[in-house]
Amino acid sequence: MNKKSVVQAMMLATALSAPFAMAADKPVVGLITKTNTNPFFVKMREGAQQKADAMGIELRTFSGKFDGDNQSQVQAVENLISAGAKGILITPSDPAGIVPAIDRAREAGLLVIALDTPLSPATAADATFATDNFKAGEMIGQWAAATLGDKAATAKIAMLDLNSSQITVDVARDQGFLKGFGIDLNDPDRIGDETDPRIVGNDVTSGAEEGGRRAMENMLQKDPGINVVYTINEPAAAGAYEALKSAGRADDVLIVSVDGGCPGVENVKDGVIGATSMQFPLRMASMGVDAILKFAQTGEKPQATEGLDFVNTGVELITDKPVSHIDARSSSEGLSMCWG
Amino acid sequence: MADSSTLKTTQTADHELVAASAGGEVASFEKETLSFVEKTHRFFHANPTAAPAIVLLLAVIAFSMIIGDRFLHPFNMSLILQQVTIIGILGIAQTLIILTAGIDLSVGAIMVLTSVIMGKMAIDVGLPPEIALLAGIAAGAIAGYINGILVTLFRLPPFIVTLGTWNIFFALNLWYSKSETIRSQAIEQTAPLLHWTGHTIELFGAKLTYGSLLMLALFALIWYALNWTAWGKHVYATGDDPGAASLAGIRTNRILMSVYIVAGAICAIGAWALIGRIGSVSPQAGMTANLDSITAVVIGGCSLFGGRGSIFGTLIGALVVGVFRNGLALAGVDVLWQEFTVGLLIIVAVGMDQWIRKV
Amino acid sequence: MNNSKSTVLQARGLVKRYGHVTALDGADFDLYPGEILAVIGDNGAGKSSLIKALSGALVPDRGTVKLDNETVNFKSPMDARNAGIETVYQNLAVAPSLDIADNLYLGREQLRPGILGKVFRMLDKKAMHDNARQKLSELGLLTIQNINQAVETLSGGQRQGVAVARSAAFAKHVVIMDEPTAALGVKESRRVLNLIKDVRDRGLSVVLISHNMPHVFEVADRIHIHRLGKRHAVIKPDTHTMSEAVAIMTGAMDPHEHAAGAFAV
Numbered sequence: 013m014n015k016k017s018v019v020q021a022m023m024l025a026t027a028l029s030a031p032f033a034m035a036a037d038k039p040v041v042g043l044i045t046k047t048n049t050n051p052f053f054v055k056m057r058e059g060a061q062q063k064a065d066a067m068g069i070e071l072r073t074f075s076g077k078f079d080g081d082n083q084s085q086v087q088a089v090e091n092l093i094s095a096g097a098k099g100i101l102i103t104p105s106d107p108a109g110i111v112p113a114i115d116r117a118r119e120a121g122l123l124v125i126a127l128d129t130p131l132s133p134a135t136a137a138d139a140t141f142a143t144d145n146f147k148a149g150e151m152i153g154q155w156a157a158a159t160l161g162d163k164a165a166t167a168k169i170a171m172l173d174l175n176s177s178q179i180t181v182d183v184a185r186d187q188g189f190l191k192g193f194g195i196d197l198n199d200p201d202r203i204g205d206e207t208d209p210r211i212v213g214n215d216v217t218s219g220a221e222e223g224g225r226r227a228m229e230n231m232l233q234k235d236p237g238i239n240v241v242y243t244i245n246e247p248a249a250a251g252a253y254e255a256l257k258s259a260g261r262a263d264d265v266l267i268v269s270v271d272g273g274c275p276g277v278e279n280v281k282d283g284v285i286g287a288t289s290m291q292f293p294l295r296m297a298s299m300g301v302d303a304i305l306k307f308a309q310t311g312e313k314p315q316a317t318e319g320l321d322f323v324n325t326g327v328e329l330i331t332d333k334p335v336s337h338i339d340a341r342s343s344s345e346g347l348s349m350c351w352g
Numbered sequence: 353m354a355d356s357s358t359l360k361t362t363q364t365a366d367h368e369l370v371a372a373s374a375g376g377e378v379a380s381f382e383k384e385t386l387s388f389v390e391k392t393h394r395f396f397h398a399n400p401t402a403a404p405a406i407v408l409l410l411a412v413i414a415f416s417m418i419i420g421d422r423f424l425h426p427f428n429m430s431l432i433l434q435q436v437t438i439i440g441i442l443g444i445a446q447t448l449i450i451l452t453a454g455i456d457l458s459v460g461a462i463m464v465l466t467s468v469i470m471g472k473m474a475i476d477v478g479l480p481p482e483i484a485l486l487a488g489i490a491a492g493a494i495a496g497y498i499n500g501i502l503v504t505l506f507r508l509p510p511f512i513v514t515l516g517t518w519n520i521f522f523a524l525n526l527w528y529s530k531s532e533t534i535r536s537q538a539i540e541q542t543a544p545l546l547h548w549t550g551h552t553i554e555l556f557g558a559k560l561t562y563g564s565l566l567m568l569a570l571f572a573l574i575w576y577a578l579n580w581t582a583w584g585k586h587v588y589a590t591g592d593d594p595g596a597a598s599l600a601g602i603r604t605n606r607i608l609m610s611v612y613i614v615a616g617a618i619c620a621i622g623a624w625a626l627i628g629r630i631g632s633v634s635p636q637a638g639m640t641a642n643l644d645s646i647t648a649v650v651i652g653g654c655s656l657f658g659g660r661g662s663i664f665g666t667l668i669g670a671l672v673v674g675v676f677r678n679g680l681a682l683a684g685v686d687v688l689w690q691e692f693t694v695g696l697l698i699i700v701a702v703g704m705d706q707w708i709r710k711v
Numbered sequence: 712m713n714n715s716k717s718t719v720l721q722a723r724g725l726v727k728r729y730g731h732v733t734a735l736d737g738a739d740f741d742l743y744p745g746e747i748l749a750v751i752g753d754n755g756a757g758k759s760s761l762i763k764a765l766s767g768a769l770v771p772d773r774g775t776v777k778l779d780n781e782t783v784n785f786k787s788p789m790d791a792r793n794a795g796i797e798t799v800y801q802n803l804a805v806a807p808s809l810d811i812a813d814n815l816y817l818g819r820e821q822l823r824p825g826i827l828g829k830v831f832r833m834l835d836k837k838a839m840h841d842n843a844r845q846k847l848s849e850l851g852l853l854t855i856q857n858i859n860q861a862v863e864t865l866s867g868g869q870r871q872g873v874a875v876a877r878s879a880a881f882a883k884h885v886v887i888m889d890e891p892t893a894a895l896g897v898k899e900s901r902r903v904l905n906l907i908k909d910v911r912d913r914g915l916s917v918v919l920i921s922h923n924m925p926h927v928f929e930v931a932d933r934i935h936i937h938r939l940g941k942r943h944a945v946i947k948p949d950t951h952t953m954s955e956a957v958a959i960m961t962g963a964m965d966p967h968e969h970a971a972g973a974f975a976v
Contacts, residue, residue: 023358039636047654048526049522049526049636050531050636051531051533051634053531054531161534174466174689176686176688176691177685181370204686213684214679215687216687218639218640220634220636220639221630221631221632221634221635221637222438222626222630222637222638224630225629225630226435226677227681229431229434229435230678230681230682233428233431233678233682234369234681234684246635247533249534249538250535250630250631250632251630251631253536253631254536254629254630257631258550258559260551273533274532275532275533275535275632276536278535279535279537282537284536284537338406397861398861407877576831580831580833580834580836581831581832581834582820582822582832582834583832583835585806585809585813585817585820586817586818586832588808588809589808589809589817591804591806592806592807592808592809593806593807595802595804596800596802596804596805596806597800597804597806597817599798599800599804599819600787600794600804600805600806600817601788601789601816601817601818601819602818628742659806659807659808660808
């Protein structure tokens with residue numbers, strides 16, 4: 013009786029493992045995103061899937077349950093190692109916390125590419141494919157300063173950041189904007205230590221509409237004369253706009269943002285957002301899949317963009333009010349390239 | 353047999369002896385002087401909203417001294433009211449659930465899901481905005497009904513049930529919305545009714561949104577229902593001791609069910625207020641609303657063990673959080689200290705509750 | 712057994728089995744108007760099953776219950792309540808955080824007359840409070856100062872008073888009290904015993920379940936002794952001593968051997 017059931021179980025196991033054995037003929041690439049809810053990551057997954065289908069690669073996708081969910085990402089890395097994946101594309105939720113798991117993956121011979129957010133240290137991954145967030149901020153900063161012209165010297169700026177943890181993306185965009193606007197950064201790795209009187213203050217938005225609105229309302233209470241608003245992303249910008257509209261200030265305040273999501277680009281078209289820096293999650297992922305396939309075939313690792321410590325996946329300024337010296341695309345062009 | 357007859361005599365003798373000597377103590381009890389701590393305890397026991405109200409008052413006084421007139425200006429006061437509108441409305445739903453000794457982790461997810469339903473019905477399906485709004489409220493009631501069925505019929509703990517439905521409603525939200533935002537401009541053109549809660553009236557320099565007035569009206573309505581109808585008394589009794597309540601003839605399952613349905617519908621009204629406030633319909637909104645609503649209820653002095661608390665306590669609790677966030681922001685204090693303060697308030701509030709509940 | 716007197720509440724041949732356990736094995740029961748009938752019995756004798764069958768908390772497998780000589784079939788405690796049988800449960804079934812008046816009217820609140828009550832379902836708090844105050848004073852419970860006081864601020868005896876007052880206020884025929892003095896001190900027990908007599912003096916019939924022999928012998932008019940799932944004997948406090956009652960209850964004495972007989976009426 014017992015023997016019989018053991019045999020049955022073995023037969024069942026063999027039968028079940030058959031499809032996996034077949035699938036293993038295709039190289040496996042893993043994609044681990046922070047969450048599966050944010051359209052940015054949805055688009056990223058889409059880009060990776062398209063590329064994988066075209067190249068005959070099996071893509072396995074994982075994500076954390078929420079932004080900051082390191083546990084799920086560690087599990088995903090472990091699963092991919094045991095699945096014999098060729099490489100991993102990851103947007104780390106906890107750039108330092110994930111490193112031990114990444115080390116194990118690299119020891120097992122996988123190529124690990126960080127997407128969007130670098131690991132800490134960045135060298136823990138074989139390569140980082142990301143938007144140059146500092147550049148993205150710098151572009152909207154330059155655009156805002158050029159648009160204001162002489163009035164830039166007396167501007168009153170509200171800085172609507174992500175949260176209080178000073179994470180890399182948040183810092184890079186914030187500091188990039190200030191540099192582009194022509195403000196002395198003090199420590200370029202720290203938000204909020206600037207002494208320039210043009211900055212009214214920093215507040216956090218969680219990168220969402222409600223947070224953007226509340227932060228903008230409180231900022232206007234601090235100084236009703238605000239005329240430039242930097243926002244970490246477009247949902248925060250949309251929330252800030254609602255606050256300005258309610259205060260009757262919708263038309264005389266310049267809002268700039270970063271992201272390039274389709275609703276954001278539409279808002280550029282409607283004049284809600286003055287300019288936004290578009291990033292390219294789809295390209296990020298598809299370049300990543302390419303790199304892993306190349307590594308699997310030739311053993312060659314991707315090289316960082318010159319002058320940077322990561323592979324720049326590009327950033328474009330989207331605005332309908334272009335200024336000289338800064339390359340920009342119109343919102344109509346932007347709509348054909350946007351994500352989410 | 354001899355034993356039991358001696359038992360009889362001693363028992364009666366003891367009984368009468370003690371009864372005779374007991375008379376004096378009853379009278380003296382009335383005159384007993386209470387220590388300051390005991391008096392304070394009795395006061396807070398009789399007035400559960402007193403503690404949060406005092407905290408609110410002290411916070412307002414402190415911030416007006418630190419920040420000055422700008423803080424006390426009617427506009428800033430109305431701004432705080434606007435900023436607590438969403439959490440206040442969800443807090444009403446949460447209070448009802450917590451009064452029945454439950455907890456609802458799904459309020460935020462119900463709100464986001466119903467806001468997406470309202471937006472999609474009006475913009476994508478093209479229904480009249482009134483119908484879209486009603487569809488959203490009906491969806492909220494159904495979501496509450498599902499929670500209620502699981503809690504009453506299947507006797508599952510509310511914490512687990514709503515932890516599950518939180519995930520389910522949120523997944524449905526992402527699926528139905530395809531993670532896409534419906535922009536403010538699209539809503540303004542096709543379904544301005546959904547923005548109605550964002551419209552304002554000015555009063556002595558204060559700017560009140562219809563959304564905040566709606567919130568205050570809901571507080572008044574639920575206060576009436578809890579204090580002036582049999583249903584309200586039954587909600588309290590059910591939360592206090594469900595066994596005793598059902599022996600007293602209350603159909604506790606029916607009460608629980610009605611509470612979950614009403615809470616779901618209130619969350620949908622919260623969705624309407626949310627659309628008015630942020631302009632757009634965003635499937636990413638309301639991520640922290642669950643815990644924020646529980647925070648408001650707890651700071652408002654509602655007991656997590658059920659049966660104790662006042663609906664206005666929740667309004668005060670939401671305002672306390674709003675005043676601290678606004679005040680600290682105006683004072684230029686780093687955001688992490690806002691979180692720190694709210695955390696402190698929660699612990700103090702729960703500590704107070706533990707102390708007050710002792711009789 | 713004498714059936715010439717008419718009963719308020721009567722049961723014949725009640726049977727209740729839970730699997731192999733027989734809780735009621737053909738139990739009889741008679742309660743006459745205006746009397747206090749104590750029910751005593753060893754643990755496991757089936758007295759709580761008997762009480763549950765009479766108060767609607769349990770549906771017997773066999774047997775009949777008659778209220779005022781009419782056969783009744785209680786499916787729930789609510790049925791019994793509606794028929795005029797009120798029960799004071801051992802855990803009192805009060806909501807501690809509600810006030811005294813709320814508790815008195817819990818489950819049968821009074822609405823305001825007119826549109827306020829019909830449409831807005833508004834409670835008539837004033838009438839309920841006035842009535843509550845009146846009921847309590849009738850029962851000599853006016854030492855409770857404030858009718859708006861939460862029940863949890865009351866002493867054990869006062870809570871018992873509230874529960875008894877609730878039953879007495881709404882009972883049309885019978886009040887069943889399950890161990891009303893079990894959790895009380897001597898002083899408070901005394902008050903509750905007086906309360907029970909008051910209820911009887913107001914014309915209601917009282918069924919008192921108790922383990923406390925002195926209390927039973929003090930207030931009961933008759934004592935129903937339950938043993939092995941059926942009525943074993945009915946005695947009177949003036950014909951039997953406490954030790955004889957205990958002996959009958961435990962099976963040490965045959966009730967028929969007593970001079971007063973096994974079934975007092």
